[in-house]
Amino acid sequence: MKKAIFLASAVMLFSLSLNAFTLGKLGDFKFEKVNQNVYVMHGPEKEPSKENEGFMNNPAVIESQNGLIVIDPGGNYKVGKKILLEIEKISKKPIIAVFNTHKHGDHWFANKNIKEKYPEVPIYALTYMIEQVKDNAAETWYGILDRLTGNLEGTKPFTFPSQGIENKQTVVVDGQTFIMRHYAKGHTDTDILIEHTNSNTLFIGDNLITNRFGAFDESSSIIENIKVLEKIKNQEDGFKKYALYVPGHGPSNSEISKIIDPFLNYLKIVLAGAKKAYENDMASYEIKPEVHEQLKAYHSWDAYEGQMGKHLMKAYSEIEMLNF
Numbered sequence: 001m002k003k004a005i006f007l008a009s010a011v012m013l014f015s016l017s018l019n020a021f022t023l024g025k026l027g028d029f030k031f032e033k034v035n036q037n038v039y040v041m042h043g044p045e046k047e048p049s050k051e052n053e054g055f056m057n058n059p060a061v062i063e064s065q066n067g068l069i070v071i072d073p074g075g076n077y078k079v080g081k082k083i084l085l086e087i088e089k090i091s092k093k094p095i096i097a098v099f100n101t102h103k104h105g106d107h108w109f110a111n112k113n114i115k116e117k118y119p120e121v122p123i124y125a126l127t128y129m130i131e132q133v134k135d136n137a138a139e140t141w142y143g144i145l146d147r148l149t150g151n152l153e154g155t156k157p158f159t160f161p162s163q164g165i166e167n168k169q170t171v172v173v174d175g176q177t178f179i180m181r182h183y184a185k186g187h188t189d190t191d192i193l194i195e196h197t198n199s200n201t202l203f204i205g206d207n208l209i210t211n212r213f214g215a216f217d218e219s220s221s222i223i224e225n226i227k228v229l230e231k232i233k234n235q236e237d238g239f240k241k242y243a244l245y246v247p248g249h250g251p252s253n254s255e256i257s258k259i260i261d262p263f264l265n266y267l268k269i270v271l272a273g274a275k276k277a278y279e280n281d282m283a284s285y286e287i288k289p290e291v292h293e294q295l296k297a298y299h300s301w302d303a304y305e306g307q308m309g310k311h312l313m314k315a316y317s318e319i320e321m322l323n324f
């Protein structure tokens with residue numbers, strides 16, 4: 001009898017592990033209904049690694065009457081397979097559109113999985129993003145993710161977005177309305193922030209990151225990233241109060257200050273430190289200990305150690321440029 005129960009529970013465990021999207025010690029990942037017809041799978045709040053298999057972003061799904069619309073389907077082909085299985089648990093409706101928020105591969109390399117199953121699916125991104133990924137951004141990100149995760153098998157050839165969109169463009173898919181906003185620089189020079197009007201949700205992409213840090217690459221601007229977040233917070237430039245805010249990495253939240261302030265304040269402290277150093281003829285590393293003290297609340301965020309000094313240097317060089 002005991003043996004039979006053991007066998008039954010072993011079989012159950014086995015079948016559960018077949019069904020769930022599990023990442024070792026990091027646990028199970030699934031889509032949660034976060035607002036009306038909006039679902040988000042909040043990825044691990046970490047830099048890419050072997051442990052997270054290159055899955056760290058927040059793929060999102062909007063369910064319309066006749067299909068599913070996906071925002072940022074994930075970072076590689078192998079992880080994309082698991083994410084697609086989880087999407088199919090929301091509904092068996094077909095995927096009818098995809099949006100990519102910016103050029104970083106951890107957000108869009110899994111376009112490939114969706115295109116494989118739905119060859120006609122339109123994939124939207126900023127026109128300039130499409131140019132950039134075709135030029136060299138896809139290869140650059142392939143290199144980064146391959147080196148850190150070793151999990152890029154099947155990801156090439158890349159599935160680039162197919163439909164170019166511009167700032168302030170509205171895209172309607174099966175009765176669901178999406179309004180795009182683009183700023184020349186921010187997290188990158190290819191970002192779109194997506195407002196889903198039906199559910200009153202704002203997808204901020206990587207202009208907002210919580211609980212972890214990432215690099216500010218050569219196309220980004222800390223000063224401009226701060227401006228974007230302040231526009232959202234102050235409801236300027238067409239932004240309003242939303243029922244839900246979804247960042248590119250980290251938890252979603254319905255309260256604007258709770259979601260925006262942590263990253264915004266971090267960037268402001270870093271920028272103020274860089275400014276102080278510049279005005280006092282100091283190098284950015286000389287002010288680092290003082291800034292580190294002011295950033296106590298962020299010491300536990302993933303990759304703080306490796307990134308803070310680089311962010312300070314980046315902010316310093318932006319101030320230098322402005323004063324040149």
Ligand SMILES: [Zn+2]
Pocket residue numbers: 102104187206
């Ligand atoms: Zn990014």
